[in-house]
Amino acid sequence: MRPKTHNPLSLKLLLIITIIALFLLFILRSNLSSSNQTSRKFSKNNPSRNTKIENCSSTCNKIPSSLSQTLIHYSTSTITPQQTIKEISVTSRILDKKSPCNFLIFGLGHDSLMWHALNHGGRTIFLEEDEAWIEQIKRRFPMLETYHVTYDSKVNQANNLMQVGKGPECTAVSNPKYSMCQLALKSLPSEVYDIKWDLIMVDAPTGYYEEAPGRMTAIYTAGMMARNRREGGGETHVFVHDVNREVEDKFSMEFLCEGYLKKQEGRLRHFVIPSYTDDLNKPFCP
DSSP states (O other): OOOOOBOOHHHHHHHHHHHHHHHHHHHHHHHHHHHHHHHHHHHHHOOSTTSOOOOOOTTTTOOOHHHHHHHHHHHHOSOBOSSOHHHHHHHHHHHHHHOSOEEEEEOOOTTHHHHHHHTTTSEEEEEESOHHHHHHHHHHOTTSEEEEOOOOOOGGGHHHHHHHTTSHHHHSOOOGGGOOOTTSOOOSOHHHHHSOOSEEEEOOSOOSSTTSOOSHHHHHHHHHHHHTOOSSOOEEEEEEEOTTSHHHHHHHIIIIIGGGEEEEETTEEEEEEEOOTTOTTSOSOO
């Protein structure tokens, strides 16, 4: 979803500071690794204290090009992400603990490059409804892994879908790809169903007018992916933005569950949903 643009100076400074911190951490780790390798080579092959130590290669301290592009972009752009500093910080704190990890994001916007950089070394996938917007972003940032998705729901169907979602075919935990529930997204790229997601953010599709697709199915599917998490179970952190709107508010509380809500900051809610694969009889909401 193409986001609304604005340019708060404080948010821009936060992004730049965060990315610089990532650079410093990367360089520190590279220096420590290179120092250890050089010391071992010196001890093994150069016993004399006067022997010249072989210098590190010219690439040992080089930052990844993706991070360089991120810093340059946010340093020079007048367009900044639509989330506030406090909202971004909720997700970034989890990424600090989890990254590199698997991060699924419904939506492609001016914050996408930031999320990609904050999950450096992990896999971040973006799902976007607007093909023209995808092509525009890909030309500028080809490193972003983005897939086009379609939605057959509309905001004006939300009340009916809410009732449908309370039925047994929707509360039964299963892979959304094979679910019988009308709310489940069944035509996403195959890898989206196969990956064990650590974080999922729902910030799309468009949902601010009656004929828009709305986020009903994205919210439900995110919750079901978390409950269906396999290979050791664990928890999935799910974030929903724009909860000041009726659909995002009601559907996140109904299908991600108020009992799993960990924090709300501004228009962002953070849920932590456990895997149900070890106990399929666990109640849909605690």
